[in-house]
Amino acid sequence: MYVTKRYDVVVIGAGPAGIFTGLELARVGLSTLILEKGRDITSRRCPINHHGSKCLRCKPCDILCGWGGAGAFSDGKLTLTTEFGGVLDEYMDKNRVAELIEYIDQIYLDFGATTTVYGDDKKEEIRRIQRIAASADLNLIPARIRHLGTEKCTEILTRMREYLDDKCEIRTNTAVEAIIVENGEYAGLELAGGERIESKYLVAAPGREGAEWFSGQAAKLGLSMMTNPVDIGVRVELPAVVMEHITEIIYESKLVYYTKSFDDRVRTFCMNPYGEVVNENNAGLITVNGHSYAEKKTKNTNFALLVSKSFTEPFKEPITYGKSIAKLANLLGGGVIVQRLGDLLDGRRSTPERISRGMVEPTLKDATPGDLSLVLPYRHLVAIIEMLEALDKVAPGVNSRHTLLYGVEVKFYSSRPRLSPVLESEITNFFAAGDGAGVTRGLAQASAAGVVVAREIIAREGKSS
Template sequence: MIQIVQLKLPIKHTNEDMHSAIVKALKLAKSRTFEYTIIKKSIDARKEEIKYIYTVEVRVDLSKQETEKDIVNKCRNSNVSITERTSYRFEPKGTKPLKHRPVIVGTGPAGLFSAWILAKHGYQPLVVERGYEVNKRVTVVEHFWEQNDLNPNCNVQFGEGGAGTFSDGKLNTMVKDAFHRYPLVMETFVEHGAPSDILYLNKPHIGTDKLRGVVENMRNDIIRMGGEVRFATTLTDILIENDQLAGIELNHNERISCEVLITAIGHSARDTFAMLLKRGIHLSPKAFAIGLRIEHKQSMISMAQYGKSYIDLPAADYKLTHQTKSGRGVYSFCMCPGGYVVNASSEPGHLVVNGMSNYARNGDNANSAIVVTVQPEDFPNTDPLSGVAFQRNWEKAAYAAGKGVVPVQLFGDLFHYRKSVTIGSVIPNIKGEYRLSNLTECLPDNIIEALKEGIMAFDKKIKGFADEEAILSGVESRTSSPVRIHRNEFYESNITGIYPCGEGAGYAGGITSAAIDGIKVFEAVADCYKPCYE
């Protein structure tokens, strides 16, 4: 294939414009026929005239004795080269027969991908999920947002698809991928109903509305390939004999024998963390971040990023970082263009917020978490679950500040340490009831000071970011797992047969990296064991 990079086209371009640009780049006669595939599409807003930048792969109908190399050599263009597309390849090498089918706990991206690829290779896994299937889950969550009636086992954190089901569905990742697991993840999403543009957009996302159908289709595929998926089913204990997994307990009343357990439990399964610790699994506290959500008008963010051209472009996003005078990192996290802030609580008497966007990202407001890094030394003790206790303390404070609903405050009021009494020009776009409050009661003083400094610094990058009428809500405490479940180079914990996996185990930070970790754990299992049904 011939690859062309840095192919620049105007915002309002046509397919004919793309065709002409390829002809020009390859110095082809206008009569030559070819096909092309978009590999990457991004926006270049660095100059006054904003353009789209493409990477494309082109297959030219070659004449006799002509090669693609001949065309590339003729171009004398450093942006044109020969490329070979590579794909994910893995062949299970396990020889140890399983006596029982492997069990996966959790249907977030880590659990879903490990289960799907195990099923594809004939392992017929059992998948258990404490929450409900996605359509029933949506009903339960919307009921919570309308009536403030929390279901502790099925909410924004728990249920089919994991916490990512109620998110922006971002699919970008910083994971280095020499084995082409990332393309496998993206192609699998598309095969199961995701928009095909995620294969080439520079910052791909699915959106919560489309992600729901994708996870349902993947679940049905797992079942079609011989797996089983059980909802409203919680892992309540593990059975260990001679430092090896012997089985599991579900819902306190059912025991199942198994030699392989993949714990893709997510970052909010606090009762499961406690159970694993009690059973001798090695855990340790890890760094994470805590802060607030901020809302601005999406038009302001897009205008600041793109100028007047923003009308013809997708809703703009941003990624901001700042190092405070005290040395703490402040950064934007899970930015949701045209999205919603959602009440993402999972425990009674505690309150958590998160961000969510539909695929169209056509809501009035942009929102993002603005968070501050915290280290284990910030926690009150060195217990492995001290980070969980730290989160709970401030989530309880947020619940109290909002009197049971999402506490919100204008940035100007937070800056001056006063309770908000009225909404300004930015109307909160929040799923769930909210109440004007004083968010300085919801976080430690040093975190509040870091947030204030960070937001003022971000105003120098995006004019208007520190608008006194920007809306803050809290608390954002589930940025990542506060716990790491230790595993060795074979992806096993200190108990043979238990494979910690994904974001909850401390090895991922988002939908894509969690899915990739699920694939890695599958490979570790398949390198050791062969299916019990062969």
């Protein structure tokens, strides 16, 4: 192993947490290296989007990896609330988290984000929807949402990349093999080919796709780990008009339900009005997600229904559990499976003919018609069916037999190390941030986490921003 260079700070991952760490550090002149295993943002190309082909299982996946992280081609929603989108409020006061979200929101505006924010007005309409939801045992958590849109999000992240180009060193297509700790202290990183990079500070912000790698590194280093609930479910697609009375007011409605059968928590996640369903390649596993654009619109709305399940002793591998379910879906369907709700309830698989006769035209064209009851555990299926019945009372038509269910959707952020209020691990000068570290679950709090870490490093160096 040979040492090539030493920096003040090395950041693993160029998603929102890593980028905002870099933006904040750029103000004070510390020598900073950002490492990203995926490609640069101008080189990221998904074959499905550009050639109309099926998922080619690229490694790494251009949708999830590269400059901007999974957020680069997401629908680009900034959830301007402390109520969801991460657990930063477990490390610091909620007022502090709110201040950080306001701060990063202004930076997104400076780089070209839209000034439109959903949920700023129409308070009475929101309360009316909350009352209807409550009568169906649903808790509607309102939030201010700044919707960037998939194409605009990419533009903003490109501008951030250009801004940082001469302020720090950025290396894409560079995977980190191992985090090196010597005599109980952080010492550096090993890259492919035996190259060693050294720095005083390390910020690990690997993103969701790197969650398993990060948890593996943490285990090797002997870090104490906390287990988050594992989120597994389906993506629902239906005519946009069904949800229009909600999405036009709130844009993304966060609805939480506790099942009558098992008291499991189910929630809506990542709602995409007039959007499209997409594949994600998680290290060879094909899962499902959704996007929505600022200008291009479809006739459908899609959102995830995620069932949260916490595990107790002796099981400590929630990511492995989620991946095993995704593997089963891939085994049976060759990728993502799609099923009409009516077929699921009737105990039969969907076929291409049954899908074509339905009222909802799938936006994910290469999903395989099949039977999700062969994939999802019974407990999860019951939770999803109960949730759809409850949602139908708020938005009649959700529980239609024509509604499409795509599976599976899994969120790989189920393990996180024990961290201090400034997100420092048990190893001095080794910080962790973002979705892959299990701290955040979206653009806003991931960006805020990067600011928290950078400001602490700046303070320790006696610098002034």
